Amino acid sequence: MNQQALSSFIWSVADLLRGDYKQADYGKVILPFTVLRRLDCVLEPTRAAVLAEFKVREGMGIDPTPFLKRQSGLSFFNTSDIDMKRLINDQDNIAQNLHFYIQGFSKEVRDIFERFEFAAQVDRLAKAGLLYMVTEKFIRINLNPSEVDSHQMGLVFEELIRRFSELSNETAGEHFTPREVISLMVHLLFVEDDEVLSKPGVIRTIYDPTAGTGGMLSVADEYLVEHNPNARLVMHGQELNDESYAICKSDMLIKGQDVTKIAPGNTLSEDGHLNAKFDYMLSNPPFGVEWKKVEGVVRKEHEQQGFNGRFGPGLPRVSDGSLLFLMHLVSKMRPAVDGGSRFAIVLNGSPLFTGGAGSGESEIRRYVLENDLVEAIVALPTDMFYNTGIATYVWVLTNRKPSNRKGQVQLIDGSSFWQKMRKSLGSKRKMMSDADINEITKLFGECVEAHLATVFDPKGKELTRQVVRSGEAEPAVPEGGNMKLVPLSRILPNQAFGYRAITVERPLRDEAGKIVLGERGKAKGKPQPDSTLRDTENVPLVDEVENYFEREVLPHAPNAWIDHEKTRVGYEIPFNRHFYVFEPPRPLEEIDAELKQVTDRIRAMIGELSA
Known part of the structure; x- marks a missing residue:
């Protein structure tokens, strides 16, 4: 059966x-x-x-x-x-x-x-x-x-x-993650360690703080055993939902795992693996779920323990706890001197950019980027999960980057790698094939920039798609046809995601239009700022603030100045911006000609009816 x-x-x-x-x-x-x-x-x-x-x-x-x-x-x-x-x-x-x-x-x-x-x-x-x-x-x-x-x-x-x-x-997504998503995460997790993991008798630890029914742990174990039957993966996990916990624990029992390593309870408020460190980690925390129930415990740990606890860099807004799980996993990383760790976590788009400079989200992004922990971010196709059709991303973090990756982040747009399912399951309408997973894994493993070339015939019908790595020749285009070339893999320095949020002030004027000067203290004799004209500018870290100010602001506001005391450093990852390709609109002449054809056809039809 x-x-x-x-x-x-x-x-x-x-x-x-x-x-x-x-x-x-x-x-x-x-x-x-x-x-x-x-x-x-x-x-x-x-x-x-x-x-x-x-x-x-x-x-x-x-x-x-x-x-x-x-x-x-x-x-x-x-x-x-x-x-x-x-x-x-x-x-x-x-x-x-x-x-x-x-x-x-x-x-x-x-x-x-x-x-x-x-x-x-x-x-x-x-x-x-x-x-x-x-x-x-x-x-x-x-x-x-x-x-x-x-x-x-x-x-x-x-x-x-x-x-x-x-x-x-x-929501089915609270209980398990689609198998092909887990498979991609596992491939990304292990691909750079194939040589080590192929050694006879190798033992490694893996951890999932949102274990669900144990699907992620099971797929990771299957992958490792398939590539090395003599390898052993010691599984650890924690799960809040009692039924999911019971199923996960029973599955671990049958596989001969130590089920005492599968803990019940809320990972954020009661860490079931206190002070433990792991070689690998996987997680699919709930998307956009508030953490108000555990806010008191989490804030207490943040304020009292700081960087000695799990949430030192900052706390995200209460409406979305995704980044709390990311910081929890960072705290579980084995020190680099002991071999280090790598983990993969699925997040929605919000953690990429939500929160301005100085906010909890920005400070968390700042921490992982300035400490060179982010190895790659992979965009998944929409409609991949059972309970939501939103855009999702796999973040890969490690504290043992190979030399060719140090100081850089690889962005891979995998949103076009999918097949339509024969039958939808809830919100899930798409799936990734083994070939799709392998292609993304190869791009990650090779750490190369690449484009996706789509070739069309003269009638606009798609003929072929091909991944073109940096330095490779583009595919041939048939006579009269064309080719669309879009970025697929980008490699950017960590600093590319940072910026300084500067406050630009303009002088306050009295009723006669005269600039108002300060009368005492530090402000004495200096123009006073008009709060109604106050503005902010985000200056990329790779740019000098004064040069940016002279180039972008002073030509439009000659009397403006920067309040340096209010300057904040922020980080965001505008993923889509790095893959945007401008497509110029069609020439007006072509549009006019098409409209004339349609209008003439309608007139002809009306004439036939009148006759």
């Missing part, structure tokens, strides 16, 4: 629940039962050995946990003498036996079902007379890893969560 068929079969349990359950509550039954059946199948081969070991150790007065884990070959086990198949042999006592079965799991697994609030659902199903039918339905599917591997199981979880989110009118 393929992944899609398996997901559909599992979701068909909803047919049993209809009437007794609201649609929004289907997932509260289907998700934990799926996890339970998966764990049940995983433990089946070692169940007898675990029970025998348990009976031996039970009366010895010692903790049997390490012995039982060794027998199961996993980081979890079950000490009850029943399984799901035996549950349906005693229909009258199925609820009681199911509770007993759940309590037989090791502590880590019991925590999963507590997060699902599974006991309450079991009692509700029993009261409605549905518990036996639901249990029997799940027994029909074999979720043993020999039949359904971890990758397939991850896809099944993803599909079930998506359906549950749609029915409950939640």
